[in-house]
Amino acid sequence: DSGVTQTPKHLITATGQRVTLRCSPRSGDLSVYWYQQSLDQGLQFLIQYYNGEERAKGNILERFSAQQFPDLHSELNLSSLELGDSALYFCASSVTDYNEQFFGPGTRLTVL
Amino acid sequence: GQNIDQPTEMTATEGAIVQINCTYQTSGFNGLFWYQQHAGEAPTFLSYNVLDGLEEKGRFSSFLSRSKGYSYLLLKELQMKDSASYLCAVMDSNYQLIWGAGTKLIIKP
Numbered sequence: 001d002s003g004v005t006q007t008p009k010h011l012i013t014a015t016g017q018r019v020t021l022r023c024s025p026r027s028g029d030l031s032v033y034w035y036q037q038s039l040d041q042g043l044q045f046l047i048q049y050y051n052g053e054e055r056a057k058g059n060i061l062e063r064f065s066a067q068q069f070p071d072l073h074s075e076l077n078l079s080s081l082e083l084g085d086s087a088l089y090f091c092a093s094s095v096t097d098y099n100e101q102f103f104g105p106g107t108r109l110t111v112l
Numbered sequence: 113g114q115n116i117d118q119p120t121e122m123t124a125t126e127g128a129i130v131q132i133n134c135t136y137q138t139s140g141f142n143g144l145f146w147y148q149q150h151a152g153e154a155p156t157f158l159s160y161n162v163l164d165g166l167e168e169k170g171r172f173s174s175f176l177s178r179s180k181g182y183s184y185l186l187l188k189e190l191q192m193k194d195s196a197s198y199l200c201a202v203m204d205s206n207y208q209l210i211w212g213a214g215t216k217l218i219i220k221p
Contacts, residue, residue, distance in 0.1 A: 002154065042213040043155070043199065056208055090154055097207035098142055103154035 003027065004104035006091050012110045018079040021107045025072055025093030031055070032074040033092040033101060034066055043090070049074055050097065081111045114138045116212035118200050123218045124190055132185045132198050132215045140205020146174050146185045147199040149214065155199055158185070187217075195219045 003026035045058035049068035092101040161176035
């Protein structure tokens with residue numbers, strides 16, 4: 001158990017819908033990262049927050065947005081969902097930018 | 113551009129030794145990480161190298177040569193549970209982690 005929690009574990013929805021994925025980092029970690037991993041693909045970095053502020057952006061679509069709240073938990077919002085958005089979404093946290101990242105168990109999103 | 117190269121897939125025998133290589137070209141270097149990921153599960157941190165040389169941790173060791181842009185992960189006394197993907201990731205000058213596509217390791221009895 002990494003100490004990073006993600007909810008929900010599984011999510012099944014339809015094309016065009018909007019969903020919110022939630023992440024709570026390890027106690028004391030200020031950085032939160034979101035990744036997308038499609039079937040048999042590598043990790044795609046989406047976005048990073050540090051202590052409430054957006055720190056870095058990766059290959060995040062305009063239909064996706066995220067935020068980090070004062071209690072440091074983070075949410076990833078996915079809208080106008082398409083079949084290709086079906087993937088595992090991981091949240092990771094670290095103490096600072098340059099420490100190892102610890103990953104949550106992931107949310108498996110299926111878009112039908 | 114920034115690039116990390118790892119073999120796509122490797123096969124090894126239970127009880128043997130396997131070396132997974134990683135070469136990188138990044139904008140600056142602030143360390144190299146290895147992660148293990150079992151299918152459908154989250155990546156878990158294995159090792160971190162920032163200076164040249166070998167870091168040993170039980171059955172796993174990781175080596176770094178910064179001048180060659182090269183690292184390897186060495187797994188000894190392979191067990192069936194070591195069947196997983198191994199991800200190499202490099203932290204660049206902006207402290208952004210650049211991820212390789214991963215090496216799928218298949219262990220045969």
